[in-house]
Amino acid sequence: MSEGFGGRALGVDLGTKRIGVAVAEGSLALPLEVIDARGPWRARLAELVASVGASVVVVGLPIGLDGSEGRAAARVRQWSEGLAEHLEVPVVFVDERLSSQAAERRLGAAGVDARSRRGAVDAFAATEILERWLVTQR
Secondary structure, three states: OOOOOEEEEEEEOOOOOOOEEEEOOOOOEEEEEEEOOOOHHHHHHHHHHHHHHOOOEEEOOOOOOOEEEEEEEEHHHHHHHHHHHHOOOEEEEEEEEOOOHHHHHHHOOOOOOOHHHHHHHHHHHHHHHHHHHHHOOO
């Protein structure tokens, strides 16, 4: 049996307003922070990669329920190309279908009220994205 991913990874949920970030060490993924997408987000992600010692950045790719890539996926791919230019680690993609809904359910089950969820859901969606990638590394 494979031991899976043994390093640190950063998970990213790229949105037009907010960018959720999660970190994983080994097989444990945790929400890290939410970045304002209208600010210097690439520089902040590069800082986070360095500070946590990430060896890979996992970006959620918004794939349609039918499996197709639309405009949102094209935008994420384009933004990620720009991000990769700021990093010394690989940027990989994972299907993020329904990750925000899964994050909403997780926060709701934990008793977090709807108002508080709004700020946290992006980081929890990044956690969901990172967990999906970690499963593929086992």
